[in-house]
Amino acid sequence: MGFRKLLAFLSLIATAAGRMVVQQSRPNAPPGFVSQGPAPPTETLTLRMALTSNNVAGLHQKLTSIATPGSSDFRQWLSADEVKSFIQPAVDTVTAFNTWASANGLKPTDASPSGDWVSITLPVSHADTLFGAKFEIFTHPDITDKLVRTLSVSLPSELVGHVDVIQPSTDFIDPNPRLAPRASIRASEKRATPASCDTSDPAGIITPTCLQKLYGIPTTPATQSTNTLLVTGYGDQWPQTADLSNFLQQFRPDIPSNTTFSLLTADGGVDPQGQFEAGVEANLDIDYTTGIATGVPIQFLSVGGGSTLADFAQSLLDTTTFFQNVTDSDLPSVMTTSYGSIEANFGAPFATKICNGFAEISARGVSVIFASGDGGVRGNHDSEFMPVFPAACPWVTSTGATIGIPEQAVNFTGGGFSVFFPTPDYQTQAVASFLETVPSDFAGQFNRTGRGYPDVSLQGWNFDIVSNNVTGTVSGTSASAPSFAAIIALINDRLVAAGKPVLGFLNPFIYASQSAFTDITVGHNSGSVCPSSAVAFDATAGWDPLSGVGTPIFDKLLAAALA
Ligand SMILES: *[C@@H]1O[C@H](CO)[C@@H](O)[C@H](O)[C@H]1NC(C)=O
Ligand SMILES: *[C@@H]1O[C@H](CO)[C@@H](O)[C@H](O)[C@H]1NC(C)=O
Ligand SMILES: *[C@@H]1O[C@H](CO)[C@@H](O)[C@H](O)[C@H]1NC(C)=O
Ligand SMILES: *[C@@H]1O[C@H](CO)[C@@H](O)[C@H](O)[C@H]1NC(C)=O
Ligand SMILES: *[C@@H]1O[C@H](CO)[C@@H](O)[C@H](O)[C@H]1NC(C)=O
Numbered sequence: 001m002g003f004r005k006l007l008a009f010l011s012l013i014a015t016a017a018g019r020m021v022v023q024q025s026r027p028n029a030p031p032g033f034v035s036q037g038p039a040p041p042t043e044t045l046t047l048r049m050a051l052t053s054n055n056v057a058g059l060h061q062k063l064t065s066i067a068t069p070g071s072s073d074f075r076q077w078l079s080a081d082e083v084k085s086f087i088q089p090a091v092d093t094v095t096a097f098n099t100w101a102s103a104n105g106l107k108p109t110d111a112s113p114s115g116d117w118v119s120i121t122l123p124v125s126h127a128d129t130l131f132g133a134k135f136e137i138f139t140h141p142d143i144t145d146k147l148v149r150t151l152s153v154s155l156p157s158e159l160v161g162h163v164d165v166i167q168p169s170t171d172f173i174d175p176n177p178r179l180a181p182r183a184s185i186r187a188s189e190k191r192a193t194p195a196s197c198d199t200s201d202p203a204g205i206i207t208p209t210c211l212q213k214l215y216g217i218p219t220t221p222a223t224q225s226t227n228t229l230l231v232t233g234y235g236d237q238w239p240q241t242a243d244l245s246n247f248l249q250q251f252r253p254d255i256p257s258n259t260t261f262s263l264l265t266a267d268g269g270v271d272p273q274g275q276f277e278a279g280v281e282a283n284l285d286i287d288y289t290t291g292i293a294t295g296v297p298i299q300f301l302s303v304g305g306g307s308t309l310a311d312f313a314q315s316l317l318d319t320t321t322f323f324q325n326v327t328d329s330d331l332p333s334v335m336t337t338s339y340g341s342i343e344a345n346f347g348a349p350f351a352t353k354i355c356n357g358f359a360e361i362s363a364r365g366v367s368v369i370f371a372s373g374d375g376g377v378r379g380n381h382d383s384e385f386m387p388v389f390p391a392a393c394p395w396v397t398s399t400g401a402t403i404g405i406p407e408q409a410v411n412f413t414g415g416g417f418s419v420f421f422p423t424p425d426y427q428t429q430a431v432a433s434f435l436e437t438v439p440s441d442f443a444g445q446f447n448r449t450g451r452g453y454p455d456v457s458l459q460g461w462n463f464d465i466v467s468n469n470v471t472g473t474v475s476g477t478s479a480s481a482p483s484f485a486a487i488i489a490l491i492n493d494r495l496v497a498a499g500k501p502v503l504g505f506l507n508p509f510i511y512a513s514q515s516a517f518t519d520i521t522v523g524h525n526s527g528s529v530c531p532s533s534a535v536a537f538d539a540t541a542g543w544d545p546l547s548g549v550g551t552p553i554f555d556k557l558l559a560a561a562l563a
Pocket of ligand 2: 111112113325
């Protein structure tokens with residue numbers, strides 16, 4: 001079974017209810033999910049429906065222009081209202097939807113400030129009829145929640161062209177935590193010698209000081225209080241202020257140990273403090289943003305919605321709609337996320353809509369940074385190549401991981417080519433050069449016309465962190481992404497101080513400034529579940545789908561940013 005079969009396709013089928021168009025379908029649930037039979041007909045479902053934006057192509061075009069060095073509107077980031085003018089549905093879309101809803105006795109409510117998501121609540125039996133669906137109860141051994149999902153949803157013909165997504169429907173996020181960039185703390189009490197920063201040596205451990213030395217990152221505090229860096233948190237991962245304080249005392253004794261972050265919440269997110277509340281991922285992200293972006297105000301956005309990654313799709317949706325409510329003056333300049341899952345599991349319509357949500361945030365001048373995943377080319381499966389989302393969205397900056405000095409791409413670094421998103425203009429040349437290095441008899445399957453990721457990389461092995469009052473090491477692109485985000489936040493601090501606009505959507509700038517990165521030319525991303533001999537990509541001179549254009553050189557990146 002190929003995941004390409006999961007791609008959305010339009011086919012007309014006739015049903016008793018009239019003409020229905022299959023909007024999204026999959027032949028079966030992904031491995032591990034087991035149907036427990038039809039969902040009870042009277043059970044209530046809340047479905048969110050994306051109403052088609054009036055001009056998403058216009059948003060893409062404008063974003064590409066304002067992010068491309070040399071264009072006349074370079075870095076003239078859009079206001080919330082300007083973004084909304086592209087994203088909000090056209091009047092005829094709203095009319096078509098409302099007419100259909102009232103004819104079917106539904107009372108939709110707005111589910112996003114820009115009007116591009118609406119929510120309906122209805123019994124399963126009604127949803128099955130209206131959408132030619134068969135909602136079933138699915139269980140998975142690794143999650144406690146029961147999921148109500150369907151293998152197919154259709155739209156009545158009067159909604160075709162007006163509704164892009166129905167969610168939840170056919171999205172099944174594989175809850176195998178190894179799919180997400182992960183961190184597992186290994187206490188390092190036995191550390192005998194002073195840590196070396198060379199992580200190709202088993203005794204090598206990365207600290208903020210190592211990263212500052214390796215990449216030339218300044219230790220002097222930022223000066224601009226309006227320039228903030230936002231860390232997202234999902235799956236009940238909660239950062240602890242006591243752990244951060246302990247971390248700073250050990251690893252940044254030169255800055256006040258009471259330096260902390262402010263909390264933002266979406267969808268009922270919380271951040272309880274105390275023993276057993278610590279999230280390793282959240283602590284890692286907070287340690288390396290606070291510990292590297294010296295003096296930059298840090299925000300933690302805790303997104304509620306449950307502890308399993310099965311809710312991850314909805315949590316990403318909550319994140320993009322949350323940003324529609326953030327006023328221009330309150331926007332962070334950088335946001336970093338260390339979570340992801342297999343692209344195919346989201347389904348093309350949903351992934352496309354969420355990716356456009358990140359384009360909205362990017363267009364307002366936020367650098368949206370994602371970890372590229374820790375499963376090599378196969379997303380930790382023993383199978384064909386599987387790209388990771390949102391890392392493979394063309395409107396975010398995807399960060400891979402390196403190891404050692406001199407740096408190599410680490411074997412688990414997520415990378416490859418999207419099946420849903422074509423190669424964006426900013427990387428066509430870089431991708432074409434890489435493809436020339438791939439042998440014609442290459443045994444791996446990948447999409448040569450897809451968006452290649454990651455864009456950049458940074459150390460991602462053996463980072464010292466503190467979690468639940470234990471000092472230990474963790475590894476993953478989860479470590480790379482917040483550290484890269486911190487570097488971008490420091491550059492923004494200098495730009496704001498110079499009265500210049502912030503970096504915003506980075507990718508066109510990154511591909512035009514490759515000399516500001518150290519090219520990583522060694523590495524093979526076969527992942528950690530397959531033997532190192534398994535087919536995978538190899539790092540090369542220039543961009544490659546393991547290390548992107550390479551690791552940042554602070555001074556050169558700052559000079560390029562100020563140019
Ligand atoms: C941190 O401690 C210093 C000195 O004790 C104090 O002046 C400052 O207000 C504290 N900052 C925060 C954020 O609590
Ligand atoms: C946006 O703000 C409005 C008004 O405060 C609120 O009712 C709504 O729930 C918010 N929406 C989101 C997605 O945060
Ligand atoms: C490759 O990617 C392109 C662009 O996203 C897509 O249109 C095409 O269907 C993909 N091809 C395969 C074989 O997956
Ligand atoms: C953390 O551990 C240290 C030493 O192991 C101990 O002194 C301290 O009291 C602990 N702090 C908390 C909050 O438990
Ligand atoms: C991947 O690299 C790490 C770090 O060098 C190493 O510990 C691990 O054994 C490697 N895994 C495989 C499957 O080669």
